[in-house]
Amino acid sequence: MNRYGFRQAARMERIKLGSVRSTWWLAIAAVVSMAAAGAGVGLGYRSHTPVATAAQILNNSLGGAIVAQLLLGALGVLMVTGEYGSGMIRSTFAAVPRRRTVLAAKVAVCGGAALTVGLVASFAGYLGGQLAIRGTAIPAAALTDPAILRAVVLTGVYLGATALIGVGIGAIVRHSGAAIGTLFGLMFVPMIVAGLFGESGIQVGRFVPLLMLLNSIAVTSPVPGLFAGWGSALLMCGYAAAAVLCGGVLLRHRDA
Amino acid sequence: MIELRELTKRYGGRVAVDGLSVRVQPGVVTGFLGPNGSGKSTTMRMILGLDAPDQGEALIGGVRYQDLGWPLKTVGALLDAGAFHPGRSARAHLSALAASNDIPGSRVEQVLRVVGLSDAATRRAGTYSLGMRQRLGVAVALLGDPGVLLLDEPVNGLDPEGIRWIRDLLRGLAAEGRTVFVSSHLIAEMALTADRLVVIGRGRLLAETTVAELAAGGDSLEDAFFRLTSEATDYRGVGAS
Numbered sequence: 001m002n003r004y005g006f007r008q009a010a011r012m013e014r015i016k017l018g019s020v021r022s023t024w025w026l027a028i029a030a031v032v033s034m035a036a037a038g039a040g041v042g043l044g045y046r047s048h049t050p051v052a053t054a055a056q057i058l059n060n061s062l063g064g065a066i067v068a069q070l071l072l073g074a075l076g077v078l079m080v081t082g083e084y085g086s087g088m089i090r091s092t093f094a095a096v097p098r099r100r101t102v103l104a105a106k107v108a109v110c111g112g113a114a115l116t117v118g119l120v121a122s123f124a125g126y127l128g129g130q131l132a133i134r135g136t137a138i139p140a141a142a143l144t145d146p147a148i149l150r151a152v153v154l155t156g157v158y159l160g161a162t163a164l165i166g167v168g169i170g171a172i173v174r175h176s177g178a179a180i181g182t183l184f185g186l187m188f189v190p191m192i193v194a195g196l197f198g199e200s201g202i203q204v205g206r207f208v209p210l211l212m213l214l215n216s217i218a219v220t221s222p223v224p225g226l227f228a229g230w231g232s233a234l235l236m237c238g239y240a241a242a243a244v245l246c247g248g249v250l251l252r253h254r255d256a
Numbered sequence: 257m258i259e260l261r262e263l264t265k266r267y268g269g270r271v272a273v274d275g276l277s278v279r280v281q282p283g284v285v286t287g288f289l290g291p292n293g294s295g296k297s298t299t300m301r302m303i304l305g306l307d308a309p310d311q312g313e314a315l316i317g318g319v320r321y322q323d324l325g326w327p328l329k330t331v332g333a334l335l336d337a338g339a340f341h342p343g344r345s346a347r348a349h350l351s352a353l354a355a356s357n358d359i360p361g362s363r364v365e366q367v368l369r370v371v372g373l374s375d376a377a378t379r380r381a382g383t384y385s386l387g388m389r390q391r392l393g394v395a396v397a398l399l400g401d402p403g404v405l406l407l408d409e410p411v412n413g414l415d416p417e418g419i420r421w422i423r424d425l426l427r428g429l430a431a432e433g434r435t436v437f438v439s440s441h442l443i444a445e446m447a448l449t450a451d452r453l454v455v456i457g458r459g460r461l462l463a464e465t466t467v468a469e470l471a472a473g474g475d476s477l478e479d480a481f482f483r484l485t486s487e488a489t490d491y492r493g494v495g496a497s
């Protein structure tokens with residue numbers, strides 16, 4: 001072979017991602033926050049009357065994803081802005097001058113890592129909830145139930161997609177604080193706006209990430225009016241693709 | 257060989273580099289000399305494809321940097337100290353860059369030894385002194401055993417011993433037939449390190465000369481440098497003649 005390509009760039013990104021502490025802290029915090037939220041929900045429902053349903057426990061015990069999405073979103077953002085802030089980006093582009101190869105490698109490595117962590121975190125939330133209700137009359141939710149498994153897996157996918165939205169916003173904004181602020185704003189502001197529409201809010205709300213998470217993705221059966229879980233998850237992946245493409249277009253023409 | 261052709265860069269209407277045409281030959285150390293703000297770093301960034309020129313082009317062995325197959329094996333660059341993530345160890349930083357150009361891991365250990373960072377290799381680079389950061393930058397430049405070396409103010413922050421180390425290193429690399437292009441705003445340092453000199457001021461080429469020629473002018477090297485750049489200095493302290 002007479003030139004570098006995606007494979008080399010991906011190896012570089014994998015080493016870079018694994019060799020800063022923030023990666024590990026954010027990943028651990030995402031898993032712990034979901035496990036804790038799951039366990040907290042389970043404990044809260046233990047002595048609840050009437051006896052909670054399996055769906056109630058599951059839906060609520062995946063609620064830690066609200067925090068996990070911010071942590072993994074920040075992970076994606078930092079993968080790009082951490083380089084601009086430190087000057088590392090110049091070393092990176094000097095090593096791999098084709099910038100969209102760098103971005104593609106970041107997307108692949110970050111996406112793979114965040115999906116893995118997201119799935120682990122989502123499972124930890126489920127498990128936390130289930131362990132906390134053991135010995136009560138509340139029926140257990142088994143992963144062999146397709147509706148339960150779908151909710152757990154799609155929540156992991158949602159978290160992975162959020163990290164990639166972070167990568168895209170990072171490439172567009174390039175400044176850590178501003179990019180994380182933008183990401184958080186995009187997560188919460190549309191939800192508030194959708195609330196202002198009142199009755200017809202659902203028409204807007206089904207496109208809003210956080211509402212999709214809480215009412216369509218991380219639940220056994222979606223709230224009427226929203227897309228099915230997989231539809232919402234796909235939409236999130238679409239948002240991620242759009243953010244990354246915007247970042248890729250800008251990356252090409254701007255001075256590093 | 258590095259060839260700059262009418263290289264021009266503006267930042268919001270201000271010209272940072274102005275129609276710069278220079279050839280940098282292999283086998284000698286070429287000093288890139290100019291006062292602060294004269295456009296040295298901007299030129300270096302354009303050679304590396306980091307900043308896009310508004311006009312003109314920079315070629316390395318006839319090829320634009322963006323078109324190099326294995327950039328790190330062709331050109332080694334030391335940019336302003338700190339082109340690394342402060343939370344990453346020197347070894348991880350070098351390993352990541354090595355992986356991007358299929359450079360073996362053994363080479364990482366080798367350059368760590370050459371720059372004297374083997375013992376500090378697992379420490380986070382953010383904890384390094386300025387001199388150690390420069391050494392890490394030099395390690396990056398040497399990583400791919402390149403035929404062309406670009407160093408932007410490599411002696412900044414180094415102690416006298418470090419300065420001599422850089423000087424001997426650069427002269428050795430040039431003696432092996434490599435192209436060595438090193439910027440500085442210190443004529444006294446360049447006089448000891450460089451054979452040829454490219455002098456710029458306000459982004460324009462002022463002289464392409466040798467240290468010997470500059471010294472032959474009769475006055476001191478420093479006076480000769482001030483004479484060359486006096487018309488083209490942005491910021492000067494009151495009282496400087």
Ligand SMILES: Nc1ncnc2c1ncn2[C@@H]1O[C@H](COP(=O)(O)OP(=O)(O)O)[C@@H](O)[C@H]1O
Nearest residue numbers: 267271272290291292293294295296297298299
């Ligand atoms: N990214 C930038 N944006 C705006 N102006 C810049 C930028 N980089 C450099 N400049 C300006 O361009 C000129 C040349 O700067 P530089 O290349 O850093 O000079 P030197 O390295 O010789 O000190 C200076 O006036 C500087 O302020």
Ligand SMILES: [Mg+2]
Nearest residue numbers: 296297408409
């Ligand atoms: Mg400079």
